[in-house]
Amino acid sequence: MFKTYLRLLGFARPLGRYIVPYFIFAALHAVFNTFNYAMIIPILNAMFESDFVFTPIYTFPEISLNAEGFNLVLCYIYTWVFGEEFDHVRFLMMLGGVTVAMNFLSNTFRYAAAMTVEKLRINSLQRMRDEMFKRVVDMNVGYFSEQRKGDIMSKITQDVMVVQYCITNTLQVAFRDPFLIIGYLTLMIGISWQLSLFAVIFLPIVGVVIGSIVKRLRHPAKRGQERMGDMVSVLDETLSGMKIVKGYNASGFITEKFKSLNSHFSRLMLSMARRQQLASPMSEFLGITAVAVILVFGGSLVVDGALQGAGFIAFIAAFSQITRPLRSFIDQFANINQGVAAGERIFTIIDARSEVKDKADAREFEGIKHNIELKNVHFSYDGSREVINDISIEIRKGETVALVGASGGGKSTLSELIPRFYDVTAGEVLFDGVDVKEYKQESLRRKMSIVAQETVLFNDTIEGNILMGRPDATHEEVVAASKIANAHSFIMESPEGYDTNIGDRGTKLSGGQRQRISIARAVLKNPEILILDEATSALDTESEKLVQDALTKLLKGRTSIVIAHRLSTIYNADRIYVIDQGRIAEQGTHHELLAKGGIYAHLIEMQSFS
Ligand SMILES: Nc1ncnc2c1ncn2[C@@H]1O[C@H](COP(=O)(O)OP(=O)(O)O)[C@@H](O)[C@H]1O
Numbered sequence: 001m002f003k004t005y006l007r008l009l010g011f012a013r014p015l016g017r018y019i020v021p022y023f024i025f026a027a028l029h030a031v032f033n034t035f036n037y038a039m040i041i042p043i044l045n046a047m048f049e050s051d052f053v054f055t056p057i058y059t060f061p062e063i064s065l066n067a068e069g070f071n072l073v074l075c076y077i078y079t080w081v082f083g084e085e086f087d088h089v090r091f092l093m094m095l096g097g098v099t100v101a102m103n104f105l106s107n108t109f110r111y112a113a114a115m116t117v118e119k120l121r122i123n124s125l126q127r128m129r130d131e132m133f134k135r136v137v138d139m140n141v142g143y144f145s146e147q148r149k150g151d152i153m154s155k156i157t158q159d160v161m162v163v164q165y166c167i168t169n170t171l172q173v174a175f176r177d178p179f180l181i182i183g184y185l186t187l188m189i190g191i192s193w194q195l196s197l198f199a200v201i202f203l204p205i206v207g208v209v210i211g212s213i214v215k216r217l218r219h220p221a222k223r224g225q226e227r228m229g230d231m232v233s234v235l236d237e238t239l240s241g242m243k244i245v246k247g248y249n250a251s252g253f254i255t256e257k258f259k260s261l262n263s264h265f266s267r268l269m270l271s272m273a274r275r276q277q278l279a280s281p282m283s284e285f286l287g288i289t290a291v292a293v294i295l296v297f298g299g300s301l302v303v304d305g306a307l308q309g310a311g312f313i314a315f316i317a318a319f320s321q322i323t324r325p326l327r328s329f330i331d332q333f334a335n336i337n338q339g340v341a342a343g344e345r346i347f348t349i350i351d352a353r354s355e356v357k358d359k360a361d362a363r364e365f366e367g368i369k370h371n372i373e374l375k376n377v378h379f380s381y382d383g384s385r386e387v388i389n390d391i392s393i394e395i396r397k398g399e400t401v402a403l404v405g406a407s408g409g410g411k412s413t414l415s416e417l418i419p420r421f422y423d424v425t426a427g428e429v430l431f432d433g434v435d436v437k438e439y440k441q442e443s444l445r446r447k448m449s450i451v452a453q454e455t456v457l458f459n460d461t462i463e464g465n466i467l468m469g470r471p472d473a474t475h476e477e478v479v480a481a482s483k484i485a486n487a488h489s490f491i492m493e494s495p496e497g498y499d500t501n502i503g504d505r506g507t508k509l510s511g512g513q514r515q516r517i518s519i520a521r522a523v524l525k526n527p528e529i530l531i532l533d534e535a536t537s538a539l540d541t542e543s544e545k546l547v548q549d550a551l552t553k554l555l556k557g558r559t560s561i562v563i564a565h566r567l568s569t570i571y572n573a574d575r576i577y578v579i580d581q582g583r584i585a586e587q588g589t590h591h592e593l594l595a596k597g598g599i600y601a602h603l604i605e606m607q608s609f610s
């Protein structure tokens with residue numbers, strides 16, 4: 001646990017630049033804060049004790065941490081400001097001035113300390129998020145299952161938040177609060193050690209009771225959040241499935257479900273409110289009880305003449321202050337567990353390493369001379385069910401090879417083995433006879449473009465999205481690529497042309513427009529190898545023509561694997577493979593397969609009817 005905490009703290013580099021000033025500021029804050037309370041004694045003395053003895057002092061007295069020492073310093077300041085002649089009002093004025101000055105210093109250092117911690121917090125979190133994002137981006141594609149996505153999101157957003165308060169608060173607990181406690185205790189002991197001893201026995205009792213109340217609040221708070229989450233999901237389901245709810249006359253059922261969750265939540269809230277509202281009265285009551293006991297004990301010391309009245313009042317003031325840092329001390333040590341747990345979740349991302357790794361002596365991929373070959377390839381996502389079952393395919397340089405077949409057959413999976421998004425379970429993926437694992441992944445992907453059914457666009461300008469294909473391209477090259485992709489004219493019609501922002505995930509564009517932008521991106525990249533995965537399946541006939549035309553231009557002169565939904569895309573393929581349940585069911589040209597009268601012929605037949 002401590003190791004995780006230190007590692008989290010380590011994100012604030014260099015740590016010394018924050019910790020050292022924080023330490024100094026926190027100490028100074030405690031010193032001046034304590035003096036602030038100590039000022040009560042001379043003020044009360046000056047007001048109520050007519051026999052206050054003033055002696056002029058011209059040189060700064062030796063510092064001693066007790067009432068006399070303190071008085072000597074005040075006499076020195078008075079002499080320095082007003083001279084030898086003593087006057088009660090002047091003395092009070094001076095005390096007021098000193099108090100204000102002390103308080104000013106105390107709060108200045110408090111601010112400086114707080115800002116140091118804030119800087120530490122903000123800087124280290126920035127680093128943490130950057131590092132997490134980089135790790136995530138570097139992971140192999142297989143790492144990102146649907147369930148993982150939510151997990152990663154919550155780690156980068158929520159867990160980082162939890163960690164940040166854990167870091168800041170524990171630093172306060174570790175440095176600032178102990179200084180304050182020491183300061184107040186010093187003052188109390190300086191006033192009366194007997195009374196301090198008596199008080200110190202009380203403190204832990206009060207602290208433990210308050211701490212346990214606060215702790216018991218936390219558990220229902222968490223359950224309350226969970227119940228609220230359940231209610232929100234019922235609400236969400238109901239709203240998005242309103243037709244089903246109505247159609248099945250399920251309003252009653254769903255209302256009952258909501259009602260029961262709601263009443264459970266309310267009961268939880270009530271029990272939480274009870275404890276919450278009890279916390280302050282309880283702790284105040286306990287505090288006052290402690291003070292009352294001390295009043296009786298201290299009062300008897302005053303009556304006996306063992307303690308000055310003014311000192312006693314200052315003692316009570318300091319004692320009432322000491323419970324605050326003590327309370328946060330107890331609170332924060334309960335919090336640290338939560339922060340460390342979140343920190344551990346963060347480190348699962350930071351320590352994750354891609355399963356698809358480059359070899360140490362991996363070589364640059366310079367393109368293909370002869371062919372790409374899949375040899376007896378097997379693949380499974382989960383290690384048990386084979387999605388690709390012994391497939392062998394050859395794609396010669398410059399050829400277009402088409403994969404067709406029912407959905408779920410494994411076509412997309414097969415195409416993703418070529419850029420090595422996944423490693424095969426058995427068999428080989430070869431480029432000119434060299435295994436794909438021998439190449440650097442980056443060099444491999446530099447020579448490939450993938451245009452998929454779901455076009456992925458980012459919240460950026462149109463030009464920014466196309467430039468992703470080749471970031472160093474000029475504007476003219478972007479325009480040229482867009483023209484080839486039949487995208488130029490609609491881009492020019494957009495409000496700001498190439499600088500138009502396309503909105504979150506390209507929501508402001510139609511499916512065909514999105515697809516043509518992603519084709520322009522591929523054209524700009526000018527890849528040697530091209531993978532088209534159902535690039536036209538989501539389109540209406542009108543935009544399909546434009547996209548199809550763009551794709552034909554894109555395919556020219558490249559080595560391509562085309563997965564086609566519309567069979568019109570694949571008439572011209574050099575070879576067609578029919579993939580069925582992870583195996584090759586048929587292969588040949590369009591005419592050969594049609595003549596054969598098998599699955600392919602059946603697919604063609606179905607399509608001409610639709
Ligand atoms: N990321 C994934 N994790 C686990 N299983 C997957 C994943 N992607 C696809 N599959 C499964 O692999 C099989 C083949 O899918 P896919 O390659 O997408 O087929 P096709 O592209 O021919 O429709 C399907 O049964 C599908 O459910």
Ligand SMILES: [Mg+2]
Pocket residue numbers: 408411412413533
């Ligand atoms: Mg697919």
